[in-house]
Amino acid sequence: MEEGTSKEPSHSECTEDAFQWDTREDCDVRQILDRIGDKWSLLVIALLDNRVLRFTELKKTIDGISQRMLTVTLRQLERDGLVRRTVHPVVPPRVDYELTPLGVTLHDTIQALVSWTEKHQNEIATARATYDSRDAVVR
Amino acid sequence: MEEGTSKEPSHSECTEDAFQWDTREDCDVRQILDRIGDKWSLLVIALLDNRVLRFTELKKTIDGISQRMLTVTLRQLERDGLVRRTVHPVVPPRVDYELTPLGVTLHDTIQALVSWTEKHQNEIATARATYDSRDAVVR
DNA sequence: CTGTATCCGTGCAGATACTG
DNA sequence: CAGTATCTGCACGGATACAG
Numbered sequence: 001m002e003e004g005t006s007k008e009p010s011h012s013e014c015t016e017d018a019f020q021w022d023t024r025e026d027c028d029v030r031q032i033l034d035r036i037g038d039k040w041s042l043l044v045i046a047l048l049d050n051r052v053l054r055f056t057e058l059k060k061t062i063d064g065i066s067q068r069m070l071t072v073t074l075r076q077l078e079r080d081g082l083v084r085r086t087v088h089p090v091v092p093p094r095v096d097y098e099l100t101p102l103g104v105t106l107h108d109t110i111q112a113l114v115s116w117t118e119k120h121q122n123e124i125a126t127a128r129a130t131y132d133s134r135d136a137v138v139r
Numbered sequence: 140m141e142e143g144t145s146k147e148p149s150h151s152e153c154t155e156d157a158f159q160w161d162t163r164e165d166c167d168v169r170q171i172l173d174r175i176g177d178k179w180s181l182l183v184i185a186l187l188d189n190r191v192l193r194f195t196e197l198k199k200t201i202d203g204i205s206q207r208m209l210t211v212t213l214r215q216l217e218r219d220g221l222v223r224r225t226v227h228p229v230v231p232p233r234v235d236y237e238l239t240p241l242g243v244t245l246h247d248t249i250q251a252l253v254s255w256t257e258k259h260q261n262e263i264a265t266a267r268a269t270y271d272s273r274d275a276v277v278r
Numbered sequence: 279c280t281g282t283a284t285c286c287g288t289g290c291a292g293a294t295a296c297t298g
Numbered sequence: 299c300a301g302t303a304t305c306t307g308c309a310c311g312g313a314t315a316c317a318g
Contacts, residue, residue: 030178031263032256037176039169055280066312071281090248092279093318102262109255116248117170124170124239127220134309178291205292210301231299232298276315 034102036110040065040073044106045082045099046114052098082106173250174219178203179212182240184221184246185253191237221245 036042041063047053053061059070074097077083082103088094099107175181182201186192192200213236214237216222221242227233238246 022305031260032252033176033178033181037172037178037181039172039176042172042176058313067281068313079267079270080263081270082263088279091318093281095280102259102266105259106255108171109251112248112251113175116245120241121170124219124221127241128218131218131220137238198300206301207293207303208291211291226300230298232301234300 005101036106038073038076039074040069041077042110042113043074044070044077045103045110048083048097048099048103049107050104051094055097058097076088110125149250174215176244177212177215179208181190181249181252183209183212183216184242187236187242188224188246189238189243191235194234194236198234216242242246 027066040062044058047058047061055070059065059067062070070127074085078085084098084100086096088096179201183197186197186200194209198204198206201209213222213224217224220239223237223239225235227235
């Protein structure tokens with residue numbers, strides 16, 4: 001394993017002395033960002049609503065994720081205590097994934113983000129179109 | 140400009156026919172993910188609470204962002220209609236950034252995410268420690 | 279079925295230098 | 299001050315092959 005094992009992406013240490021509003025808060029935000037912003041974690045959490053899903057079910061449903069990335073993502077989420085991984089000692093192997101109580105609380109927050117996106121995607125699309133056309137005129 | 144101009148990261152097209160729960164929704168989620176998950180956008184939006192900030196002020200406050208990334212991030216947010224950019228024709232130049240009404244609504248949602256992080260960071264840290272120690276034993 | 283191991287290409291971010 | 303332009307590296311993700 002390569003990046004999955006790395007403890008932190010080696011951000012600058014959280015200095016305690018800055019007065020900026022952020023520095024301490026920054027560390028928190030970066031941590032969550034590096035978790036949910038890694039392109040797949042949010043999807044997985046959103047998908048694991050209150051269900052129990054198997055590895056293959058997740059892979060089929062997410063559509064576009066590679067086996068490797070799903071494994072890495074699930075390991076990270078498991079390490080963070082957001083997802084519980086249950087291995088059934090049967091053959092063929094069966095592994096179930098579900099949200100932990102902590103994961104559920106994050107799911108709620110994430111759901112708000114997803115809802116926001118659905119609600120405002122048209123406005124964003126419009127804004128982009130406007131920006132791009134104006135940009136074209138300037139050029 | 141390189142990646143700033145790219146319309147979309149060329150995800151697989153949003154097929155309408157899939158029954159997966161996601162595929163349509165996926166597109167929305169991916170879009171917002173690619174926006175807020177790019178490590179800096181969320182920070183900028185959180186920082187721009189209800190203030191007007193200059194380029195340098197943002198750069199100083201965010202602490203760790205490069206000039207280039209701040210520029211790229213701000214352009215993306217402007218394009219998405221989340222941030223308004225105001226250039227004052229003075230010398231030396233002065234450029235103000237502030238959230239648009241749309242940006243404010245996203246800010247609220249993001250704030251919930253930041254709050255979640257602050258509230259649960261200890262639990263995550265504990266979970267990680269547990270996971271790592273157990274991992275060490277197994278090995 | 280559920281992974282791990284390895285190789286490999288690319289895209290994103292940092293550093294630096296330059297400009298209006 | 300507020301950017302652009304360019305080079306560069308390496309971390310990340312995909313593909314593939316293999317294993318328990």
